[in-house]
Amino acid sequence: MSKSAQELAKERLARIEAAINLEVPDRVPVWGFGGDIVPTYSGFTNYDMCFDEEKILKASEKFMRDFPFDSTMAGITGLDGRVFCMAFAEYDDLSPNMTFITGPIHDILGDKYTRFPGREIDKTAPAQFVGGTFMEPDEYDQLIEDPVKFIAETVLPRACRNLETPRQAMATWVRLGMEIARSGKFYAEFGKMSAELGYASLPMGWGYAPLDIIGDFLRGVHNIVLDIRRYPDKVKKATEAITEHVINYALAYTKRGTKYAMFPLHLNEYLSPKLYNEFYWPTLKQVILKLYEVGVKSIVFFEGRHEQHLETILELPKGWGVAYFEKTDVVKAKEVLKDHTCVMGGIPISLIASGTPEEIDKYVKDLLEKVKPGGGFILAPGVAAAPADTPIENINALIEAVEKYG
Amino acid sequence: MQEELFSRIVDMDEEGSIKLAKEYLEGGGDPQKLLETCRNAMGVIGEKFEKGEYFLSELILGGEIFTSIMEFTLPHIKEGETEKLGKIMLGTVKDDIHNIGKDIFKAFAEAAGFEVVDIGVDVPVETFVEKAKELKPDIIGMSCLITAGITSMKKTVEALKAAGITDAKIIIGGGRVDEEVKQLAGADAWADDAAKGVRLCKELVGVKE
Numbered sequence: 001m002s003k004s005a006q007e008l009a010k011e012r013l014a015r016i017e018a019a020i021n022l023e024v025p026d027r028v029p030v031w032g033f034g035g036d037i038v039p040t041y042s043g044f045t046n047y048d049m050c051f052d053e054e055k056i057l058k059a060s061e062k063f064m065r066d067f068p069f070d071s072t073m074a075g076i077t078g079l080d081g082r083v084f085c086m087a088f089a090e091y092d093d094l095s096p097n098m099t100f101i102t103g104p105i106h107d108i109l110g111d112k113y114t115r116f117p118g119r120e121i122d123k124t125a126p127a128q129f130v131g132g133t134f135m136e137p138d139e140y141d142q143l144i145e146d147p148v149k150f151i152a153e154t155v156l157p158r159a160c161r162n163l164e165t166p167r168q169a170m171a172t173w174v175r176l177g178m179e180i181a182r183s184g185k186f187y188a189e190f191g192k193m194s195a196e197l198g199y200a201s202l203p204m205g206w207g208y209a210p211l212d213i214i215g216d217f218l219r220g221v222h223n224i225v226l227d228i229r230r231y232p233d234k235v236k237k238a239t240e241a242i243t244e245h246v247i248n249y250a251l252a253y254t255k256r257g258t259k260y261a262m263f264p265l266h267l268n269e270y271l272s273p274k275l276y277n278e279f280y281w282p283t284l285k286q287v288i289l290k291l292y293e294v295g296v297k298s299i300v301f302f303e304g305r306h307e308q309h310l311e312t313i314l315e316l317p318k319g320w321g322v323a324y325f326e327k328t329d330v331v332k333a334k335e336v337l338k339d340h341t342c343v344m345g346g347i348p349i350s351l352i353a354s355g356t357p358e359e360i361d362k363y364v365k366d367l368l369e370k371v372k373p374g375g376g377f378i379l380a381p382g383v384a385a386a387p388a389d390t391p392i393e394n395i396n397a398l399i400e401a402v403e404k405y406g
Numbered sequence: 407m408q409e410e411l412f413s414r415i416v417d418m419d420e421e422g423s424i425k426l427a428k429e430y431l432e433g434g435g436d437p438q439k440l441l442e443t444c445r446n447a448m449g450v451i452g453e454k455f456e457k458g459e460y461f462l463s464e465l466i467l468g469g470e471i472f473t474s475i476m477e478f479t480l481p482h483i484k485e486g487e488t489e490k491l492g493k494i495m496l497g498t499v500k501d502d503i504h505n506i507g508k509d510i511f512k513a514f515a516e517a518a519g520f521e522v523v524d525i526g527v528d529v530p531v532e533t534f535v536e537k538a539k540e541l542k543p544d545i546i547g548m549s550c551l552i553t554a555g556i557t558s559m560k561k562t563v564e565a566l567k568a569a570g571i572t573d574a575k576i577i578i579g580g581g582r583v584d585e586e587v588k589q590l591a592g593a594d595a596w597a598d599d600a601a602k603g604v605r606l607c608k609e610l611v612g613v614k615e
Contacts, residue, residue, distance in 0.1 A: 036554050115503055121528060125501035126554050221506060225463040226470060229420065270462040304581065308458070327581075327598075350582065353556055354590035383582060387557045 008198030012070045016200060016378065020260075020297060020322055020342045024375030028368060028406035030399070031378055032069025033349065035385030036126055041066075041392075047123035050077045050103030050116055053186050057193060064197050067395050071200055073384040075190060078102045079114045079129045080264065082208045082249075083159070083217035087152040089245035092252035097180045099206050103127070104183070108175045110161030113217065126385070134159045135218040137227060140234035143218070147242045155218060205253025207261040207291065207298060210242040210283040211235075215267050225270055228279055236279060243283040247290045254294055260321075261291050262299045269304030276309050288316060297321040299344070302328060310336050326382040331370045334377060344378040346371065347398065352381065353390045357397035364401035372406070379406070407435070408443045415447035416454075418464060420471050427475045437482035440475070448472050448517035452601035462510070465600055469513030476516075491519040492544035492611040495537060495574075498527035499558035504551035507580050511547065511600040518604045520545075531558070531565045538571045544611050546571075547603070548593070550580040559583075559591040567592070575610040579603045 003011070011026075018025035039049045042059040049056055060074045078100025088095040101109070106116050106127075112134075116127045134155050135143065142150045157163050162172040195201065214235070215224035227235050250261055263284075271280055288298045298321035302309075306328040313323055318340045325333055325345035334343045346367050351360060364379070371377045379402060386395075407430055414423035427440060451468040454460040494515055498508050505527050515522050525537050538546060546566065548559050559578050566576070577595040578588060588596035595610060597603035 036557075121503060122501060125503075125528070126552060128503050128552065130503060222466060222509075225466045226420075228463065229418065229467060270466075272461045272463065275461075275463060308461070348584060348586070349553055350556065350584050350586040350590075353553065354586040383553055385553045387553045389557050389560075 003198070005196050005198035009195060009200050012198070013200035013202070015070055016202065019376055019378045020299075022319060022339060022342060022376040028372055028402060029070040029378050030402045030406070031344065031380035031384070032064075032067060032072040032074065033352075033381045033384040033386050034063075034072065034074035035349075035390075036388035037386040037390045037395075038063045038074045040388040045117065045123045046077075046126045047116075047118035050127055051118065057186075057190060060190070061193050061197070064194065064199065067399060068198075069399065071202065072194075076100075076102065076187070077127050079127055080216060081105070081111075081113075082206075082213060083113070083151060083155065085208075085249045086148060086213060086217075086242065086245055087156055089148055089248050092248065092255060095249045095252050096205065096256065102183070104179050105176065108162065108172060108179055110163075110172075112159050112161070124388075129216075131216050131220050132159070133218075133220040133223055137219075137223075137231060137234075140231060140238055143214075143238045144234065144241050147238070147245055151218075159217070202260050203256075203258045204299075205250065205256070205258035205261045205296065207250040207263040207287050208246055209263065209265050209267070209280060210246050210287070211239045211280045212266045213242050213246065214238060221266070221270070224267065228271075228275060232279075239279065239283050243286055246283075246287055250287055250291055250296075251294065254296060259296060260299055261296050262301070263288075264301045265303050268302055268306055268309060273308050277312065281309070281312055285315065288320060292317060292320050299324055302326065307332070313337060313341055316341070322378065324378075324380065330377075331367070334371045338374055338376065342376045342378065343371070344380050345382055346377075346379050347381045349381045349383045349386055352394050352398060353387050355394060357393050360394055360397040361401045361404075364398065365405045368402075368405045408439060411440075412443050412447050412450075415444065415468070415471055416450050418467050418471075420467065420474075423471055424474050428478065431479065431482065437479050438487065440479050441483065441488065444472055444475055444479075445517050445519065448514060452514055452604060455599065455601040456605070462599075465510050465514070469510055469517075472513055472517050489519070490521045491608065491613055493521045493523065493541065494545045494547050494607060495523050495525060495541050495543035496547040496549070497525040497529035497534065497537075498549045498551075499534075499555050499562055500528060500530050501558055502550045502552050502555040503527045504549075504580075507551060507600070508547075508549040511549070511579060511603050514600045514604045515547075515607060518608065520604075520607065531562045534562050535565050535569045535571065538566060538574060539569070543574050545607055546574045546576050547607075548576070548578045548591075550578070550582060553582050555580065556582060556587050556590065559587070559593070563592045577603065577606060577610065 015025040015029045044055050063074050081101040084098035085095045115121050117123045163169045215221050301324045322342040322344050330346040411426050512522050576593040578593045579597045583596045595606045
């Protein structure tokens with residue numbers, strides 16, 4: 001332990017940034033996971049991780065100290081709240097603050113998008129996003145006409161129990177503002193802890209695919225998939241109308257000095273190449289390109305299987321960012337994208353949860369043999385949430401394997 | 407007519423296929439035949455998915471078309487007139503509240519000729535055991551989307567076995583399951599898409615294609 005935390009953080013950041021910039025790092029960087037294992041490892045529950053800041057800090061610190069990945073996904077539980085970012089899209093001092101629905105924010109809003117432990121579900125269950133349908137098909141014209149107005153004035157009162165009437169809304173927004181100010185101190189404390197452990201801090205903002213705003217928050221995934229067939233022109237126009245506001249939201253982060261933007265995608269896996277290229281990709285591409293123009297690299301999480309859409313990534317400029325895959329074969333992805341896009345992913349979380357240390361060692365060795373040459377690769381779990389009973393020796397085996405073969 | 411209806415369903419013509427099916431029934435057509443055509447079409451949609459020609463959105467729309475046609479067709483078919491391949495008891499495991507994968511699978515399993523009893527989401531281990539005793543299913547299907555479900559599946563399978571429920575085959579399904587999870591959980595089969603899931607269920611009850 002000769003390196004200071006600062007040196008360690010610098011080394012880790014350089015390693016990750018080298019991979020993102022398509023260079024060969026000193027070793028393959030490995031992105032850690034969070035999930036139910038983090039509270040369990042300290043004897044806490046998922047409820048604690050949503051509502052008890054002291055325990056969040058304790059559990060995260062212990063997990064991050066004992067399992068030294070290059071970066072981590074352990075930490076504060078927050079679920080997607082981009083619909084609120086859309087409602088506040090005209091105020092770039094506010095819209096980034098609405099990115100996540102935390103436990104306290106869920107209580108304040110009474111939103112119907114999420115379920116939290118100790119509230120709607122058991123204390124042991126993780127917080128979950130369920131979405132829902134808060135807009136009817138005959139309302140597409142209103143959404144197209146003025147997305148911010150429609151979302152703020154029509155959708156949110158339906159989607160949140162505490163925004164149903166204007167007088168309720170007044171109190172709710174004041175409370176939310178107070179919570180944002182209060183939790184800011186906690187985030188700073190978390191950042192300090194993370195820095196003291198030598199974790200690299202990527203100045204990270206967020207983006208979103210415009211069609212996912214409609215699927216996740218307005219119509220629901222099931223309905224949006226049907227709407228694409230039933231009302232194709234309206235879906236397309238609405239997605240285009242939302243894009244400007246997604247761009248403004250994503251750009252709002254740059255005022256806070258961000259250099260990266262993370263995109264969690266949802267509908268990509270659902271769509272055929274034809275539908276993807278017509279309804280999903282053009283507006284997503286616009287957001288990524290806009291960020292690239294101002295010097296922000298995107299880290300796009302292509303959920304599920306993305307094999308059928310791989311080639312479209314080549315339409316982006318070389319070095320645009322990181323393609324993070326869940327179930328897509330990263331060996332194949334690296335072949336297609338090498339020298340153009342940094343590829344991230346490769347570890348099935350089931351292997352860590354269910355495999356043996358020997359299997360993990362062999363898996364990492366075989367995988368890195370194929371994807372390490374030439375750099376531009378970040379090893380990461382396909383889903384960054386490990387189950388509660390993930391064997392500790394498996395997490396150690398993963399870290400050791402990367403040290404050996406990375 | 408049957409061929410026309412078949413290809414309209416397979417081609418994802420929602421409006422056209424529903425209209426055609428209605429007209430056929432109103433014109434005195436055989437509901438049993440109609441059901442059969444719809445089932446065959448759903449089978450082909452599943453095959454196309456497995457071949458990579460169709461994607462999740464086609465499975466969802468196919469399920470929607472099938473359900474819409476069944477709504478006005480099934481009342482014309484007497485209970486017991488259609489032979490079932492077997493009974494599937496289906497639920498999303500404890501601590502997971504997602505239903506999208508379960509619902510897609512359900513539509514395709516019913517289209518394939520299974521009787522499906524849906525016991526809901528976030529289903530406690532004890533409920534799986536109680537319901538299995540009561541319903542005596544041929545297959546128990548467990549769904550999960552989040553990784554917490556992996557732990558719950560393992561616990562649920564253990565509890566079923568401990569309760570002496572060993573006749574029913576167990577299939578696990580969902581975005582986060584694979585061979586590793588199947589072995590960990592002690593299930594008989596796994597699928598991460600509905601088409602594969604239905605194909606495996608047929609195998610589990612010994613139906614030959």
